Amino acid sequence: MVWFRVAPILLLIVANTLVHALPLLAVAVVKALLPFKRARLACNPVLIGFAEGWIAVNSRMIDHLTRTRFRVEMPPSLQADGHYLVLANHQSWVDIVVLQKIFNRRIPFLRFFLKRQLFWVPVLGLCWWALDFPFMGRYTRKQIAKNPELGRRDMEATRRACEKFLDIPVSVMNFVEGTRFTPQKHATQASPYRHLLKPKSGGVAFVIGAMGQSLQAVLDVTIVYPGGRPTIVDLIGGRIPEVRVIVRQRPIPEALIDGDYQEDRAFRARFQQWMNGLWDEKDAEIERQQG
DSSP states (O other): OHHHHHHHHHHHHHHHHHHHHHHHHHHHHHHHHOOSHHHHHHHHHHHHHHHHHHHHHHHHHHHHHSOOEEEEEOOTTOOTTSEEEEEEOOOOTHHHHHHHHHHTTTSSOEEEOEEGGGGGSTTHHHHHHHTTOOEEOOOOHHHHHHOHHHHHHHHHHHHHHHHHHTTSOEEEEEETTSSOOOHHHHHHHTOSSSSOOOOOOHHHHHHHHHHGGGOOEEEEEEEEOTTOOOOHHHHHTTOOOEEEEEEEEEOOOGGGTSOOTTTOHHHHHHHHHHHHHHHHHHHHHHHHHHO
């Protein structure tokens, strides 16, 4: 049974999490008590070191305890001290493990925009907070239409996060589809893409506008599972034969750095056209990889 394989590996992951999380949280408490910004910033490399160590051990376990093969195409010129906006398609929770594995210590530590409820995940929620992960309400259009203040809260949370990111090397991660791909969601959206949901451009536009020229490039990531969409149990249980990842480094068009996505209809149309072009290429890449 697969659980005879999964259970001991899960225990190893829990142990690895506690070994790295407890000292990380101790440093986070010290950072929170420091009165000066420069002193608090000096704590960040220590916090990131614990987080990257945790990812490195998890990645070694994947390499040695599973049968999964990783085929990765990645630019050789990526910088560990840069500022990147990372965009990817989203099919499974395995995507996060894949992204952490391929990028760990190659680019700055990945920060995801998380649902606010994830703050309450035992141990990890506090670690995400300590590592300056932005927590968002992730409200639906209907909720925002009834109460526009909800949308403004998320925008303000994004703005505050981006202000922090200006002072440190960072990779801001965004799953542009907003949710994991399923055939049902694909059909409900009437998505024009074969393998993707429609991209949501608003969050990307806000990050680019808030961080401006400090962003070096977009890292456009395409994740493909030739054996079908997996689960975390599939990964730990050795049931994913192969993962293919293609990373393209793309410049951010100058015309898209300064603009008002919410109020300027022409700018919004240009931005959406750019995003749709990326998604057209991504859809074609997935088709090639699965063919």
